[in-house]
Amino acid sequence: MKITALETVRVTDHANILWVRLHTDAGIVGLGETFRGAEAVETFIHTALAAQLLGRDARRIDALSKQMTEPYVGFRSSGVEMRAASAVDIALWDIAGKAAGLPVYQLLGGLSRDRIRTYNTCAGYSYNTSGGRREIGAADAARGPYDDQIAFERDAGVLAESLLAEGIGAMKIWPFDRYAVPNGGTYITGAEIAQALRPFELIRKAVGDRMEVMVELHSMWDLPCALAIARALRPFRIFWAEDPIKMQDAGALQTYAERAGVPVCASETVATRAHFLELLRREAVDYVMLDVSWCGGLSEAKKIATLAETFQRPVAPHDCTGPVVFMASTHLALNAPNAIFQESVRAYYSTWYRELVSVVPRVADGHVLPPEGAGLGTELHPRVWQRPDAIVRRTDLGAL
Numbered sequence: 001m002k003i004t005a006l007e008t009v010r011v012t013d014h015a016n017i018l019w020v021r022l023h024t025d026a027g028i029v030g031l032g033e034t035f036r037g038a039e040a041v042e043t044f045i046h047t048a049l050a051a052q053l054l055g056r057d058a059r060r061i062d063a064l065s066k067q068m069t070e071p072y073v074g075f076r077s078s079g080v081e082m083r084a085a086s087a088v089d090i091a092l093w094d095i096a097g098k099a100a101g102l103p104v105y106q107l108l109g110g111l112s113r114d115r116i117r118t119y120n121t122c123a124g125y126s127y128n129t130s131g132g133r134r135e136i137g138a139a140d141a142a143r144g145p146y147d148d149q150i151a152f153e154r155d156a157g158v159l160a161e162s163l164l165a166e167g168i169g170a171m172k173i174w175p176f177d178r179y180a181v182p183n184g185g186t187y188i189t190g191a192e193i194a195q196a197l198r199p200f201e202l203i204r205k206a207v208g209d210r211m212e213v214m215v216e217l218h219s220m221w222d223l224p225c226a227l228a229i230a231r232a233l234r235p236f237r238i239f240w241a242e243d244p245i246k247m248q249d250a251g252a253l254q255t256y257a258e259r260a261g262v263p264v265c266a267s268e269t270v271a272t273r274a275h276f277l278e279l280l281r282r283e284a285v286d287y288v289m290l291d292v293s294w295c296g297g298l299s300e301a302k303k304i305a306t307l308a309e310t311f312q313r314p315v316a317p318h319d320c321t322g323p324v325v326f327m328a329s330t331h332l333a334l335n336a337p338n339a340i341f342q343e344s345v346r347a348y349y350s351t352w353y354r355e356l357v358s359v360v361p362r363v364a365d366g367h368v369l370p371p372e373g374a375g376l377g378t379e380l381h382p383r384v385w386q387r388p389d390a391i392v393r394r395t396d397l398g399a400l
């Protein structure tokens, strides 16, 4: 089954996302996605990967994955090369599933569970979809019932009750971020720590221990600040502290894990099993977070999940990106024996994810349910390709 064309598309209101379609001579089309630097990834796919992929057998997923994720330069990072490889790899799995008439989770080894627990990343509707972070000011008003970033900053206790009412028993928030911005994460005062602890106090007061709470630190702090924050968080029994520092030195994260007194989650920013192996060998991570569209695709994500399992660590795939990543991650999270959570954002899957793709994974009673149909089980709506702002690029086998 020959790959005959590569297509990419991106749109202005979700400028961070790039979708990829692989066409084959069997008429099967595979869908992939990646996130951040969409234009650069698009360029890499058409100028570098096209020559490696067009004319090749789409069923040789491992061989193509190895070629794409182990280039001469750009390997072992989540840079442009790896994000391009990841999007293409996801599309190859979609093709394989469609060719076999099976959902991708079945090809990965089948269901390890009937549904996967989810936690809500309290991001609101537009966090992270174009550009960088969203800073909430006093004058900002909620844009709808699920503007959960505003909700966690204003009254996290009410937000926790709203999530529990939907059966969602875990939530992730990032009230420390704003204090890292002015000084590059090198200093945090006692008053700032006290202010950032407010949401945790309100959650515990409102719902007690019925809610699991994760803190996201977005790799914004240096080690002493991250440790000061961890010490302050200990009484609140948080589920994990995610990305407390930059993932550039496994030794620093190991020191954090030894001293923090809270469980460590890392890291969606890390790519390839080699980097995760280093974190695991040093006992620097309790929960392995990976992003299927950054780490090397579903092929590499499956290997990282298995590696984590060998080290007796759970895996929790990342979302808060785009709808195809959510779908692909759900397949992995249903399959991997050591998966513990599939991240989701209720503001996304209840609104704009639905405007872009035909099927969004169903979330019910705090769990994500198995997708139906062959392959990933979702397609970009044709209207996305036809939008006036859509930037569509195609490279055909005949053009090489």
Ligand SMILES: [Mg+2]
Pocket: 216, 242, 243, 268
């Ligand atoms: Mg994260």
